[in-house]
Amino acid sequence: MRKAKNNRRVPKRYFRPEVTQCPQCGTALLRLYTLWDKIIVTLEGRIHVFSQAYHCPGPTCSRHPIIYRSEAADRVAPKGSSFSFDLIIHIGWWRFGEHQTLDEIHARLRDRHLPISRRHILNLILDFLALVYATQPQRLATFRRDWERHGLYVSVDGLQPETGNDCLYVVRERTHDLTLWAVIVGNRSAENLRTQVVEPILSLGFRLRGVVSDAEEGVRDAFALSCRGIPHQACHTHCLREAAKPIFERDRALKTDLKRDFRPHLRQVRRQISALSPHDPFRPILSDYADILRLTLRQGGCPPFDLGGLQVFEDLQRLARSLRRCRKKGDILFWMRSFRLRRSAALMPENIMRSHVNVLGWLNWRDSWIQNALVVIIGLPARSSAA
Numbered sequence: 001m002r003k004a005k006n007n008r009r010v011p012k013r014y015f016r017p018e019v020t021q022c023p024q025c026g027t028a029l030l031r032l033y034t035l036w037d038k039i040i041v042t043l044e045g046r047i048h049v050f051s052q053a054y055h056c057p058g059p060t061c062s063r064h065p066i067i068y069r070s071e072a073a074d075r076v077a078p079k080g081s082s083f084s085f086d087l088i089i090h091i092g093w094w095r096f097g098e099h100q101t102l103d104e105i106h107a108r109l110r111d112r113h114l115p116i117s118r119r120h121i122l123n124l125i126l127d128f129l130a131l132v133y134a135t136q137p138q139r140l141a142t143f144r145r146d147w148e149r150h151g152l153y154v155s156v157d158g159l160q161p162e163t164g165n166d167c168l169y170v171v172r173e174r175t176h177d178l179t180l181w182a183v184i185v186g187n188r189s190a191e192n193l194r195t196q197v198v199e200p201i202l203s204l205g206f207r208l209r210g211v212v213s214d215a216e217e218g219v220r221d222a223f224a225l226s227c228r229g230i231p232h233q234a235c236h237t238h239c240l241r242e243a244a245k246p247i248f249e250r251d252r253a254l255k256t257d258l259k260r261d262f263r264p265h266l267r268q269v270r271r272q273i274s275a276l277s278p279h280d281p282f283r284p285i286l287s288d289y290a291d292i293l294r295l296t297l298r299q300g301g302c303p304p305f306d307l308g309g310l311q312v313f314e315d316l317q318r319l320a321r322s323l324r325r326c327r328k329k330g331d332i333l334f335w336m337r338s339f340r341l342r343r344s345a346a347l348m349p350e351n352i353m354r355s356h357v358n359v360l361g362w363l364n365w366r367d368s369w370i371q372n373a374l375v376v377i378i379g380l381p382a383r384s385s386a387a
């Protein structure tokens, strides 16, 4: 059975109305009764909040029946909730701003000794989303004057996590980068998009000056149906992504090849490092290199400009340079006793990236380069057998 919480030591906070005198007759207000009291969990711990009701004591005053209450007390927690606004907002920020998992948020709250179950965190995340939704009219009001004067420039993007499933359409205002409208649409016909995506934007009452979207026919037709003649531009990112597709495909192939070539050798290197004596001063250095190499191979990419294969290649090159510098130092000269290592270092091309910045270039020289880099990296632990 759950034990009842001991609330005796919870600190009490009394809230009085912000108005202290009757606006009609100027008499000091008098306390009438406690309007409400509840224990609220805040980010700093639990507090027992009392909201006091006050009134004008003058029996002849016209404002005598009016009850005055504290606005500050009502701002501590949402109505009907025993969790404070600051707590709900922090949980929402940890989830959506810092992308923390439910368990990470739970651990964070436990560290603060806050009595919130893992399951209830989910409810508070929903509360946070409701609060964000409720603040939308206020956010729109902030820019109202600007939009009335200059009109709206919007972008429309459809996000479909699974093919054949519902699509989430997000309409953003471009000048202030504000989300105006988001809706899940099942049927993506032009008529349906017009009623569900275009009409809510037009109903805001601002002059639509321009639209940016991807090349989706339905979206273009939906805007053409509702507001003919408005400039509709194709999104640069989508165009560039499409244009860069062949380059990105080649880059991905390069990355796959690099990973395929390096991974088996990496395992071999790790085995050789773990075979070294724990007192060997080079063991931690070599382990660091192996870790960096492993992390380098795990890098990803994002079209059109973030090319993962190129990034992996640059990092491998940097790693090889670092290894070469390491070998030049006197205290590890014995690594160079092997002829194989010396020859591979001489073959290492300098600034390859700058002279071959094209797909065909990478693919042509990468095979020989990989061979050379492998010899250097694999050659390092050969020190134990050479010494």
Ligand SMILES: [Zn+2]
Pocket (backbone or CB within 6 Å): 022, 023, 024, 025, 026, 027, 056, 057, 058, 061, 062, 063, 064
């Ligand atoms: Zn009065």
